Amino acid sequence: MKFAVYQASRIGGRNYNQDRVAYAYSNKALLLVLADGMGGHMHGEIAAQITIHTFMQAFAQAAHPRVPEPEEFLSEIVRRAHNAIIRYAQDRHLGGNPGTTCVAALVQDDKVCWAHAGDSRFYLLRGNETVAVTHDHSVVQQWADWGIISRDEMKTHPDRNRITNCLGGVENMFYAESSPAVPLQHGDMLLLCSDGLWGPVEEDDLVAGLSAAPLSVAMERLMDKAVATGGARADNTTALAVRWGDGEAEQIAPEPVCTALEIR
Numbered sequence: 150m151k152f153a154v155y156q157a158s159r160i161g162g163r164n165y166n167q168d169r170v171a172y173a174y175s176n177k178a179l180l181l182v183l184a185d186g187m188g189g190h191m192h193g194e195i196a197a198q199i200t201i202h203t204f205m206q207a208f209a210q211a212a213h214p215r216v217p218e219p220e221e222f223l224s225e226i227v228r229r230a231h232n233a234i235i236r237y238a239q240d241r242h243l244g245g246n247p248g249t250t251c252v253a254a255l256v257q258d259d260k261v262c263w264a265h266a267g268d269s270r271f272y273l274l275r276g277n278e279t280v281a282v283t284h285d286h287s288v289v290q291q292w293a294d295w296g297i298i299s300r301d302e303m304k305t306h307p308d309r310n311r312i313t314n315c316l317g318g319v320e321n322m323f324y325a326e327s328s329p330a331v332p333l334q335h336g337d338m339l340l341l342c343s344d345g346l347w348g349p350v351e352e353d354d355l356v357a358g359l360s361a362a363p364l365s366v367a368m369e370r371l372m373d374k375a376v377a378t379g380g381a382r383a384d385n386t387t388a389l390a391v392r393w394g395d396g397e398a399e400q401i402a403p404e405p406v407c408t409a410l411e412i413r
Contacts, residue, residue, distance in 0.1 A: 335394030
């Protein structure tokens with residue numbers, strides 16, 4: 150497979166970083182996953198770490214070199230991570246469950262599928278257009294869907310950080326939303342990001358920024374912009390971007406390779 154990949158995270162104006170991000174690949178499959186631990190829930194960073202570990206472990210076991218049934222794989226592993234978080238809390242008698250959002254994408258056979266829970270996003274960008282983007286599981290997204298508030302009001306509404314679905318959440322409120330596979334074209338960009346990036350940075354700026362420079366440079370500029378816009382109240386800001394296709398280097402992995410970003 151031919152692709153370029155870059156992942157980065159900033160603490161922003163917070164005391165600690167609860168985001169986690171990683172990617173893994175074999176000769177025939179590429180997995181991307183991001184989790185945003187919920188600051189309002191105890192040990193959100195642990196929930197995010199459990200999620201990343203669960204995905205990396207599952208990919209290492211399944212990708213030889215393809216992942217059977219990619220769409221089902223993503224939904225199953227989101228559920229597996231959710232259950233692992235609940236078991237962690239029960240085993241340690243925490244008195245409550247850690248929570249995290251999750252977004253994951255799997256590329257295989259020149260197609261990409263994705264799944265998510267919460268408001269961390271996946272974007273499929275082609276040229277100067279957004280081909281696909283996940284639908285947030287949040288209070289303000291529901292209100293916008295119902296016509297109660299506008300999309301512009303979503304950005305500044307005081308309840309914009311309230312989500313309606315997460316891993317580690319109440320069992321009957323958890324679900325994994327998934328998509329069917331979409332064919333990729335050479336030069337397509339895949340972006341996974343926490344709300345620390347998509348919140349302060351307009352979608353048009355994300356698209357333009359990622360197409361205007363080498364991947365690492367473009368990502369760092371976007372991260373700088375998000376943190377600067379957020380100022381002293383900037384959220385943890387984390388993203389994972391991939392440029393797909395013939396213009397990139399061949400990535401060879403006889404056995405699955407997993408790379409998690411070290412976050413302190």
